[in-house]
Amino acid sequence: MCCLFAAYASTCATSLAQNYPTRAIRFVVPTAPGGGPDVVARFIAPRLTELMGQQVVVENRAGANAMIGAEVVARAPADGYTWLFGTGQNTVNPSVMKKVLHDIVNDFAPVSLVYQSSFILVVHPAVPAKSVREFIAAAQAQPNKLNFGSGGIGSAAHLSGELFMMMTGVRMIHVPYKGVGPALSDLIGGQLDLMYPAIASAHPYIQSGRLRALGVTSPKRHPSLPEVPTIAETVPKYESRSWIGVLVPAGTPREIVNRINAAVVKVVNTPEVRQQLIAQGTDPETNTPEEFAKYIREEVARAARVVKAAGIKPE
Numbered sequence: 001m002c003c004l005f006a007a008y009a010s011t012c013a014t015s016l017a018q019n020y021p022t023r024a025i026r027f028v029v030p031t032a033p034g035g036g037p038d039v040v041a042r043f044i045a046p047r048l049t050e051l052m053g054q055q056v057v058v059e060n061r062a063g064a065n066a067m068i069g070a071e072v073v074a075r076a077p078a079d080g081y082t083w084l085f086g087t088g089q090n091t092v093n094p095s096v097m098k099k100v101l102h103d104i105v106n107d108f109a110p111v112s113l114v115y116q117s118s119f120i121l122v123v124h125p126a127v128p129a130k131s132v133r134e135f136i137a138a139a140q141a142q143p144n145k146l147n148f149g150s151g152g153i154g155s156a157a158h159l160s161g162e163l164f165m166m167m168t169g170v171r172m173i174h175v176p177y178k179g180v181g182p183a184l185s186d187l188i189g190g191q192l193d194l195m196y197p198a199i200a201s202a203h204p205y206i207q208s209g210r211l212r213a214l215g216v217t218s219p220k221r222h223p224s225l226p227e228v229p230t231i232a233e234t235v236p237k238y239e240s241r242s243w244i245g246v247l248v249p250a251g252t253p254r255e256i257v258n259r260i261n262a263a264v265v266k267v268v269n270t271p272e273v274r275q276q277l278i279a280q281g282t283d284p285e286t287n288t289p290e291e292f293a294k295y296i297r298e299e300v301a302r303a304a305r306v307v308k309a310a311g312i313k314p315e
Helices: 002-019 036-052 067-074 089-096 132-141 156-168 180-189 199-208 254-268 271-279 289-310
Strands: 025-029 056-060 082-087 108-118 120-123 147-150 173-176 212-216 241-249 282-284
Touching (some): 025 036, 036 108, 036 241, 036 254, 067 108, 082 089, 089 156, 089 289, 120 199, 132 156, 156 289, 241 289, 254 289, 271 282
Antiparallel strands (some): 108 282
16 A cells, blocks of 8 residues: 555656646745845746746745745745745854744755855955955954944854954954945944945945955955955955855655756856846856755855854854
């Protein structure tokens, strides 16, 4: 009887995959409308619609450090009709939040990365340092004098600063805000000394001279700002990036995961989409479901190490 049931279930799954998709697909973005992930999701959704043969509908479910949207997808049927546009915050949350109702490793089937976000160390013009090396010297000369802002405790900008302190031995004061926008405004206004915003967010202010760029957090210089060195050129092996990728509920038939992966990989690697992503200060990157699963596990572990070393207490 058990064998018969297993065979029947396998046949049903195969049939479902062969006919997939037959209706609209929910593309859940766990961040607010207008933010980077939302803009990218709405840019690629029509192209995914064309490849999938069914409408891919973007749905914002923001809040609680990207946990609300993730929870929606984690509890959705594992049939390929609900996708998560996951973010790096989803791999940080287990270390900085006391209660996360889903498991980013076990409750999802990773499909593919879409891009990695690099950040940039920028200072207010009143800070005299013109390079990462000069900045380290200035910070070492006045421990806990310089302050850096972020969009909140455990955010990518916060962890970028904590990692910088861990690897250089400098001490700075972290000032968390309720969002990147207010922090960036205070940095421009001189209430903060430095910050690690996304490249795209800082780019206009760098160009206008209202902020000074010292180094990008990616392992290689970014095409959008090729004259700005990497922090790693001064602090070997320093790297801080966040990620955006597509995940579906755990248990989704592998044939469906492969179908979604093929569509995502094809769309992201078209010249038009790659050019748009690079212009936004990101690094387009796709991979296999297995590679993405490994990447997520590594990111969870990496975030845990930084959070523990920084003494950040879960909230």
